[in-house]
Amino acid sequence: MSFTIRRLDPTDLPAVRALRLEALQAHPTAFGASYDTESKEELESYYRRLGNLIYVGGYVGDELVGISALMPLPPGNSAHITKLVSVYIQEKARGTGMSSAMIQTLIGIASRLKFEQIILTVEAGNSHASMLYERLGFVAYGRHPKSLKIAGRYYDELLMHLDLVAAGA
Structure with missing residues (x-):
């Protein structure tokens, strides 16, 4: 399956929203946000989110x-760090290399924007995702116990980072 990766903009908003809600509903343990909360948000909140995040999309x-995105940390002492968020691939496109290509695109964008680190969290039981991040150079540096609580059940998250300076990115 061939695909293309490109940076998303406000014209992509309806498709981003639909895909994001699909992701939240299909894989609730992969996200800090919940479908119930986010599905009730006004479309304008998605415009604000898209404006604050650096989204890339994978197209067939x-x-x-x-979809996947970078969320720069607020200005101040952590302004050199950005967070990888909202990574989701529909099942029909999994195993094609799209996830890796999207994240590598975001790593390139982060480097060009002079970020020094990318951080992320991944549900501890999601070995496919954590192995992908490791292949791309991310290193686990901690575990947040009971980070998510969904339907009365707790899930731990691994904390990972990529040092862009050390990686020469």
Whole structure:
């Protein structure tokens, strides 16, 4: 399956929202946000989010089937760090290399924007995702116990980072 990766903009908002809600509903343990809360948000809140995040999308033809984003930390002493968030690929596009391509695109963007680190969290039981991040150079540096609580059940998250300076990115 061939695909393309490109940076998303406000014209992509309807497709981003639909894909994000699909992700939250299908894989609630992969996200800090919940479908119930986010599905009730006004479309304007998505415009604000898209404006604050650096989204890339994976396309098969004209169809958006994958999203991922960088969330720069607020100005101040942590302004050199950005966080990888909202990574999701529809099942039909998994195993194609799209996830890796999207994240590598974001690593390149982070480097060009002079970020020094990318951090992320991943549900501790999601070995496919954590192995992908490790292959891309991310290193686990901690575990947040009971980070998520969904339907009365707790889930731990691994904390990972990529040092862009050390990686020469």
